[in-house]
Amino acid sequence: MRLSNFRYTLPKTRIADHLESPRDACKLMVLNRRKKEIEHKVFTDIVSYFKKGDLLVVNNSRVFPAKIFGQKEKTDAKIEVFLLRELNKEAGLWDVLVDPARKVRVGNKIYFEDDVVAEVVDNTTSRGRTIRFLNPDIDVFQMVEKIGHVPLPPYFTRKPKETDRTDYQTVYASQTGAVVAPMAGLHFTIPLLQQLQKIGVKILPLTLHPSLSTFNAIEVEDVSKHKMDSEYFNIPYQTAMEINETKVNKSGRVFVVGTTTCRALEANATVDGKIKFGQGWTDKFIYPPYNFKVTDALITNFQQPETTLMMVVSAFAEHRLLMEAYKTALKNNYRFLAYGDAMLIV
Known part of the structure; x- marks a missing residue:
């Protein structure tokens, strides 16, 4: 076909x-x-x-509400992090997409609410990154229920609602x-x-x-x-x-x-x-x-x-x-x- x-x-x-x-x-x-x-x-x-x-x-x-927003260290630039999949729970490693990608490089730290910090450890694609959450024993799924946003399909032009x-x-x-x-x-x-x-x-x-x-x-x-x-x-x-x-x-x-x-x-x-x-x-x-x-x-x-x-x-x-x-x-x-x-x- x-x-x-x-x-x-x-x-x-x-x-x-x-x-x-x-x-x-x-x-x-x-x-x-x-x-x-x-x-x-x-x-x-x-x-x-x-x-x-x-x-x-x-x-x-x-x-899960997989979109979270943080600030890049030093510049305070707003960074959208889309959590794709957990790679290693013990190590806090995740595959993610970031936006704007040009501002996010290996070694950068991103700060989120409640003193949650992640470090970029690898580039995977043009927008893809691997990040490590640095907070010991963090439950990322529990964390995003509080601060995350619903990942609506890209064909939606509106922002997510609470409903x-x-x-x-x-x-x-x-x-x-x-x-x-x-x-x-x-x-x-x-x-x-x-x-x-x-x-x-x-x-x-x-x-x-x-x-x-x-x-x-x-x-x-x-x-x-x-x-x-x-x-x-x-x-x-x-x-x-x-x-x-x-x-x-x-x-x-x-x-x-x-x-x-x-x-x-x-x-x-x-x-x-x-x-x-x-x-x-x-x-x-x-x-x-x-x-x-x-x-x-x-x-x-x-x-x-x-x-x-x-x-x-x-x-x-x-x-x-x-x-x-x-x-x-x-x-x-x-x-x-x-x-x-x-x-x-x-």
Whole structure:
């Protein structure tokens, strides 16, 4: 497939800048792959597509307020530090992005609130740095909950609001480490999940911490040559066993919430479709054509053009049907991207 195959025009006015309230009141487009049909629903209608014995697999990754602001030593220049991932907890080492990068060099110290100090120890990319927090025994995740800002996607033109701390988070988020929300899960509410459980649907968690590579531009026309960044995942034993038992007994379908959950499962599936439990790092890249081993139905959002997220969905939905769905969504005033409307592909 070529990068240009995933190109469409997304007007800025169609990018949602707030989450629907309540979350599950958003629109839901349903794509039937076998019938090549498109239906228009609301998200609460999704319950009617489940049956007893089905599984709902969710990504419980929790977004932390990863943007912190400090002052450079001596000059007092204001520096934005975007915490990407913890490299070594004991040593206080983190991969970060800094802005303005030209002012931040190896050896510089940056001072934050509450007498927190970090030293730049390495350059990684043009904006990338490795920093070491110098405060002994500092819990960085606890620190940023107090002074950090929500890392909203770069396509948002507004500044983060206090409500984004809860809105840009799934209701089942529990494992801290993401700098990007697993956005397909933003539509679920506790009452809706309880409804699913009442009809006999099992809700199974896994963790994959989405990274900023979600928004990286693909720079090759032949998409097969694109390389994903590695992202941390953890598939619990119980989740893997429930999926494997359901697949072997053919007792239900596996509904997967979002492209992150889908990639974690497919990256850890054997040839015969069984899931391996455990944790690690994956750079799994799914694009058409792809033979899905685990995913029976996919819940997703409407994605940015020419992104790896859109490619995963295209591989599952069938490319022509997906492009028709996007065209239909634009005609019918669907809201796009993280805070936008949802799509169920069956």
